[in-house]
Structure formats: C-alpha cells, structure tokens
Amino acid sequence: xxxxxxxxxxxxxxxxxxxxxxxxxxxxxxxxxxxxxxxxxxxxxxxxxxxxxxxxxxxxxxxxxxxxxxxxxxxxxxxxxxxxxxxxxxxxxxxxxxxxxxxxxxxxxxxxxxxxxxxxxxxxxxxxxxxxxxxxxxxxxxxxxxxxxxxxxxxxxxxxxxxxxxxxxxxxxxxxxxxxxxxxxxxxxxxxxxxxxxxxxxxxxxxxxxxxxxxxxxxxxxxxxxxxxxxxxxxxxxxxxxxxxxxxxxxxxxxxxxxxxxxxxxxxxxxxxxxxxxxxxxxxxxxxxxxxxxxxxxxxxxxxxxxxxxxxxxxxxxxxxxxxxxxxxxxxxxxxxxxxxxxxxxxxxxxxxxxxx
Amino acid sequence: xxxxxxxxxxxxxxxxxxxxxxxxxxxxxxxxxxxxxxxxxxxxxxxxxxxxxxxxxxxxxxxxxxxxxxxxxxxxxxxxxxxxxxxxxxxxxxxxxxxxxxxxxxxxxxxxxxxxxxxxxxxxxxxxxxxxxxxxxxxxxxxxxxxxxxxxxxxxxxxxxxxxxxxxxxxxxxxxxxxxxxxxxxxxxxxxxxxxxxxxxxxxxxxxxxxxxxxxxxxxxxxxxxxxxxxxxxxxxxxxxxxxxxxxxxxxxxxxxxxxxxxxxxxxxxxxxxxxxxxxxxxxxxxxxxxxxxxxxxxxxxxxxxxxxxxxxxxxxxxxxxxxxxxxxxxxxxxxxxxxxxxxxxxxxxxxxxxxx
Numbered sequence: 001x002x003x004x005x006x007x008x009x010x011x012x013x014x015x016x017x018x019x020x021x022x023x024x025x026x027x028x029x030x031x032x033x034x035x036x037x038x039x040x041x042x043x044x045x046x047x048x049x050x051x052x053x054x055x056x057x058x059x060x061x062x063x064x065x066x067x068x069x070x071x072x073x074x075x076x077x078x079x080x081x082x083x084x085x086x087x088x089x090x091x092x093x094x095x096x097x098x099x100x101x102x103x104x105x106x107x108x109x110x111x112x113x114x115x116x117x118x119x120x121x122x123x124x125x126x127x128x129x130x131x132x133x134x135x136x137x138x139x140x141x142x143x144x145x146x147x148x149x150x151x152x153x154x155x156x157x158x159x160x161x162x163x164x165x166x167x168x169x170x171x172x173x174x175x176x177x178x179x180x181x182x183x184x185x186x187x188x189x190x191x192x193x194x195x196x197x198x199x200x201x202x203x204x205x206x207x208x209x210x211x212x213x214x215x216x217x218x219x220x221x222x223x224x225x226x227x228x229x230x231x232x233x234x235x236x237x238x239x240x241x242x243x244x245x246x247x248x249x250x251x252x253x254x255x256x257x258x259x260x261x262x263x264x265x266x267x268x269x270x271x272x273x274x275x276x277x278x279x280x281x282x283x284x285x286x287x288x289x290x291x292x293x294x295x296x297x298x299x300x301x302x303x304x305x306x307x308x309x310x311x312x313x314x315x316x317x318x319x320x321x322x323x324x325x326x327x328x329x330x331x332x333x334x335x336x337x338x339x340x341x342x343x344x345x346x347x348x349x350x351x352x353x354x355x356x357x
Numbered sequence: 358x359x360x361x362x363x364x365x366x367x368x369x370x371x372x373x374x375x376x377x378x379x380x381x382x383x384x385x386x387x388x389x390x391x392x393x394x395x396x397x398x399x400x401x402x403x404x405x406x407x408x409x410x411x412x413x414x415x416x417x418x419x420x421x422x423x424x425x426x427x428x429x430x431x432x433x434x435x436x437x438x439x440x441x442x443x444x445x446x447x448x449x450x451x452x453x454x455x456x457x458x459x460x461x462x463x464x465x466x467x468x469x470x471x472x473x474x475x476x477x478x479x480x481x482x483x484x485x486x487x488x489x490x491x492x493x494x495x496x497x498x499x500x501x502x503x504x505x506x507x508x509x510x511x512x513x514x515x516x517x518x519x520x521x522x523x524x525x526x527x528x529x530x531x532x533x534x535x536x537x538x539x540x541x542x543x544x545x546x547x548x549x550x551x552x553x554x555x556x557x558x559x560x561x562x563x564x565x566x567x568x569x570x571x572x573x574x575x576x577x578x579x580x581x582x583x584x585x586x587x588x589x590x591x592x593x594x595x596x597x598x599x600x601x602x603x604x605x606x607x608x609x610x611x612x613x614x615x616x617x618x619x620x621x622x623x624x625x626x627x628x629x630x631x632x633x634x635x636x637x638x639x640x641x642x643x644x645x646x647x648x649x650x651x652x653x654x655x656x657x658x659x660x661x662x663x664x665x666x667x668x669x670x671x672x673x674x675x676x677x678x679x680x681x682x683x684x685x686x687x688x689x690x691x692x693x694x695x696x697x698x699x700x701x702x703x704x705x706x707x708x709x710x711x712x713x714x
Contacts, residue, residue, distance in 0.1 A: 222562075229587075
C-alpha cells in the first residue's frame with residue numbers, strides 16, 4: 001500500500017508524510033531525532049534558541065541521524081517598546097502576584113522568543129537543513145531567497161485561503177493548512193480576527209483547491225484515521241503536535257502532561273499567555289483575563305509578564321498561569337516513544353485507507 | 358462500490374448517507390422532496406411552523422415522494438419574560454432604526470420559533486415521519502418516548518463529547534457531531550462557552566470513539582472529498598447545509614445567495630442575530646455589536662428585535678442586519694438542483710474513496 005499522494009515524500013526526501021510540529025520550549029533534539037529516524041520529518045524548534053544553541057542542537061541531531069530535518073523559526077515583528085502598556089498589564093496581574101507572593105517583573109519586559117534575523121539566516125546557510133519552516137508568515141524576501149539558495153525547502157502556515165495564496169505567491173515549497181483545532185500559536189499573519197478562523201476540514205479543502213504546492217494538514221490530527229482523512233481531503237501530508245507532546249521525548253512539565261491526559265480537557269484560543277492567539281488548555285488566567293484581551297502587551301511580552309507567577313504557581317503544583325498548549329485532537333495513551341508513535345500512526349493511516357477499498 | 362459504513366442507510370431506510378440539514382426559514386417542501394427523491398434524507402424544518410403548517414407541508418411532501426423524511430424541531434427553553442433586557446437591547450439598536458427610518462418593535466418581543474410541545478408531539482404521532490431530529494438537546498423524556506413509540510428514529514446534535522454521551526444515554530438512534538465549521542445555530546445545550554467549541558475533524562473522532570450509535574458528521578462538509586473524509590474518520594453519514602442553500606429549492610433571499618457566492622466570505626459564530634450562538638456571514642451588525650454580546654435578549658427574541666430594521670435594509674439592498682447563515686465549507690457553483698446535487702456529492706464521495714484503494 002502506497003500513500004495516495006507522494007509529493008511531500010519526494011519534496012523532502014522522507015519516507016512517511018508526517019511532519020512533527022516544531023513546538024518551541026516543548027521539544028528539542030530527542031524528538032527531532034526520533035521522528036526523523038522513524039521516517040517522518042523531525043523538526044527542531046529554534047525560535048527560543050540563540051544562534052549558538054541552534055548550531056549545537058543541529059550538531060547533536062546530525063551525530064544521531066542522517067535523515068532530513070526541519071528547522072523552525074518565528075518571523076513576527078519585534079515587540080515595540082511600550083512601557084505604559086506593559087506597566088498597565090502588570091498592574092492587572094498584580095493581585096495574582098500578591099496572592100502567590102511572587103516578585104513582579106520589571107518594565108521593560110524582555111522577550112525570550114526572537115524573530116528570524118540575517119544573523120540567524122547565516123547560521124541556516126551553514127547548517128543547510130532539508131527544510132526551514134516559518135511561523136507568522138515569512139521573513140523579508142531577501143532572507144527567504146537566501147534560505148532557498150542554500151538548498152532548503154521553505155514552508156509556512158496559512159490559517160485562511162488568503163494567507164495560503166500570499167505564501168504561494170512568495171514561492172514556498174509547501175503550505176501548512178493550520179486549522180482552528182491546532183494547538184499552540186496560530187500562524188495567522190494577515191488575519192487578525194480569531195472569530196473567523198477556520199476548522200481544519202474546511203480549510204484544507206479550500207487551500208488544496210487554490211494552490212499548486214503540496215498542502216500539509218494541521219489541527220486536530222492525532223490518530224491514523226485523521227491522517228487518512230487529511231489525504232482524502234487532498235493533503236499531501238500532516239503536521240502533528242499535541243500527540244507528540246505525550247511522548248517521553250517531549251520536554252513539557254508534569255503539570256502539562258497531566259492536563260493533556262485529562263479526558264475532558266477543554267482548550268481555547270487565547271492571547272493572554274503570550275500576546276498572540278494560541279490554543280491551549282483553559283486555565284484560571286485564561287478564564288479570568290481572556291480568552292482574548294486587547295490590553296495585552298505585544299507578543300511575546302505577555303510571557304515574561306507571567307514568568308515569576310507561573311514559576312511560583314507551578315512550584316505549588318498549580319497550572320493556573322502556565323502555558324499548557326494543546327490542540328483539540330485526541331492524545332495517544334500508549335506511552336510510545338516518538339519513533340514508535342510515528343510508525344504506528346503511519347501504519348494505522350495506511351490501514352484505514354486500505355480498509356476503504 | 359459500497360459505502361464503507363451502511364448503518365445509517367439501514368437505520369433510516371435511505372440509499373445515500375446524506376442528511377439535508379433542516380434549515381428553518383431557508384428551505385421547505387421542495388428541498389425535502391428533492392433530497393428524498395435523490396435517495397438522501399430530506400428534512401422539513403418545523404421549528405418556525407404552526408402545527409397546521411407542519412401537517413400541510415408533510416401532506417404535500419407525501420404527495421410528491423414516498424421516501425423517508427425527517428421532521429426537525431427545536432427544543433430550547435421558551436424565552437423568559439424580561440421587558441427590561443428587551444428594552445435595553447432595543448435602545449442599543451435605536452441608532453440603527455433612526456439611521457434607516459424603521460419603526461422600532463414593541464416590548465414584549467414576540468418569538469416566531471417555538472419549542473417542541475405536547476401538541477406538536479401529537480402531530481408527529483399522527484404523521485409518523487421516519488426520522489425526527491431535535492436541535493438544542495432533546496425535549497422532555499416523556500415526549501421523546503412518545504416520538505419513539507410512534508416508530509420514528511430520534512436524532513440530535515452534539516457539539517462536544519459530553520453532549521454526545523448525554524444524548525446516547527437518552528437513547529437517540531444516531532448523533533449528529535456538529536463541528537465548529539457548521540452554519541446556523543450551534544446545537545449546544547450543555548455547553549455555553551463558544552471558545553471551547555470543537556472543529557469537525559476533531560469532534561467526529563472523539564464522538565465516534567465514545568458512542569455506539571451511528572455518527573453523522575456536520576460542519577464544513579460540502580463536497581465529495583469532505584464526505585469521504587467523514588467516513589474515513591468513522592462517521593456513518595454526513596449532514597450538509599450550506600451547500601444546499603445554493604440550490605434553487607432554497608428559499609433564501611437574493612442577498613443571502615450573493616453573500617454565499619462571495620469567494621472570500623467570512624463567517625463567525627454570533628449570538629446577536631437570534632440570542633443563541635449561530636454561524637453566519639460577518640455583517641455590519643455582527644461586527645459592531647458582536648460577535649458575542651451578553652446583553653442580548655433570550656433566544657429567539659433577538660430576531661424580532663431586528664425584524665423591521667432588517668426588512669428596511671434589505672429593501673435597500675443591504676444585508677447589514679440580515680441572518681445570513683453559512684458554514685465554513687465550500688459552496689457548489691454548479692447551480693444544480695438539490696436532487697442532482699445530492700447524487701453528484703454521493704458519486705464524488707464514492708469515487709474519492711475508490712481512488713484511494
């Protein structure tokens with residue numbers, strides 16, 4: 001049995017059309033190696049790493065696998081200085097700080113996630129990963145051109161047809177159709193309105209019909225059936241995040257793990273944890289200040305605004321202020337490693353497709 | 358080529374596993390007859406009809422087709438009298454009334470959509486349709502028992518796993534998994550929070566794995582591929598609304614039709630058009646007062662609050678205040694009648710499933 005669409009396999013030189021979502025701060029070298037060794041596309045999230053750490057991480061990956069990998073970067077606008085807005089937001093959080101006895105951070109807040117720069121581009125040119133994925137659109141055309149010239153395939157996420165067309169016009173090699181079910185940050189870069197974001201099933205149909213590059217379905221995909229369904233919709237591959245969070249290779253906290261394993265877990269798209277809309281588990285902070293709050297500091301400064309509070313709460317076993325990213329799909333209860341999970345998902349998807357014959 | 362799951366066909370005695378969504382005020386006898394004649398489940402929306410009109414409509418349907426049909430009813434709580442809230446909402450709308458020179462409605466507002474009653478149940482017992490579908494949960498257990506005793510299959514919509522389990526425990530014969538992409542009113546009856554509503558792809562997976570009755574996928578399904586994908590996810594059938602709205606049998610306004618045909622149409626879940634969350638095209642009123650407004654009168658009284666305004670605006674060619682229900686799926690541009698569309702969708706779905714073999 002073959003995959004009904006092999007364009008993504010050919011494009012990336014991989015064996016299984018499964019892209020592991022690059023989840024910044026939630027996975028690293030081990031996850032990328034495991035998925036790559038299984039034959040999928042292992043991704044190494046670089047958005048929260050210094051150029052030195054990117055180089056060291058990739059060196060370690062290369063020492064453990066010769067398979068293709070994806071380096072992921074964010075390309076948001078740097079947060080503008082706005083001491084007043086930051087101070088007002090901290091003031092709003094002050095009662096929580098008082099309640100937990102945590103020390104308030106100082107203004108100006110410091111970003112730990114930095115956009116893709118020319119300096120980082122030089123690192124990419126040296127490392128030459130098979131794939132470079134961007135989130136929040138694309139960096140400057142000149143940087144994209146350099147990445148492509150280095151031989152890397154370039155991909156990015158679209159949350160609407162308009163964003164997909166924009167990416168296709170700028171020469172991306174494949175488009176991730178990020179449906180509303182997806183966990184973590186929405187890739188939205190032209191869109192600003194959460195209320196009009198589109199479910200995966202509808203979004204994949206729309207994008208597949210409008211662009212000629214392969215489409216990677218993302219959002220709510222976490223088992224063999226949903227992978228098979230993505231192919232039926234016309235996708236050439238899938239990107240999976242939440243299901244991998246439950247693998248031992250993930251670097252999430254026990255709190256996050258427990259929240260994902262909760263059968264009735266509820267997720268919402270919220271901006272109060274980072275400053276940009278992202279889907280995560282409904283926590284006390286999100287309930288009380290969100291899910292969408294227009295007074296929030298610019299991305300990613302809402303995260304350092306919470307950091308001491310979160311640390312204090314987590315030390316007490318509470319996830320009230322934690323970034324518990326999660327999509328709406330199911331999570332595996334198998335406890336499998338990421339390599340075994342990747343193979344199992346692929347087998348189940350192929351067997352599901354075969355059963356329909 | 359057979360359908361991969363024939364439980365719904367057997368249950369309802371139909372030939373094609375396509376349920377036409379019962380869209381109150383947007384379709385009637387012609388649509389139900391056309392879909393039934395194609396072999397799908399034609400639905401006759403009864404929520405906005407008097408018992409007399411229900412009887413007359415079914416008589417006409419029966420004179421034109423002997424195929425199984427579905428009668429749909431709403432089972433919301435009647436809106437409580439709240440003159441203050443209604444007056445406050447009308448006051449908020451007053452600038453629009455002044456702008457258009459429309460006459461404000463009087464308090465108390467009058468509901469045109471009424472819940473399923475014992476009297477209506479008696480009509481159902483007489484008409485004995487093959488299927489009775491409910492929206493917003495189920496009516497009193499005694500009424501459900503009477504409908505089942507009359508030989509009708511009972512179905513209802515779930516928007517979360519919790520709602521699906523609730524329906525299954527109460528003995529429904531099948532469950533519509535209404536994903537967030539779906540147009541029109543959310544069936545939510547235990548859930549009250551829009552932000553945690555779930556995309557079709559994720560919801561169908563969850564519900565299929567948790568209940569033993571057949572699951573009908575709804576939301577974002579409007580072409581052969583998405584029907585096929587629903588089966589791959591484990592659904593035994595689909596419910597399709599928006600695609601049928603573009604058929605000549607639909608009774609929507611030219612304004613609504615034009616808005617659906619707009620390639621970049623944007624939809625949101627809003628409560629400002631009726632008092633309950635429903636997905637429709639983003640209009641001026643929704644933008645300015647919604648999408649979710651907690652000052653809204655109880656369902657369905659937000660609709661009569663707008664009626665004169667809407668009529669005046671529509672007479673001027675504006676849909677600013679109209680109920681332009683729409684899901685997030687694609688719409689057919691073929692101009693086919695509902696009978697031909699049903700057959701085409703089924704053929705395309707089967708051919709898609711076959712192509713994967």
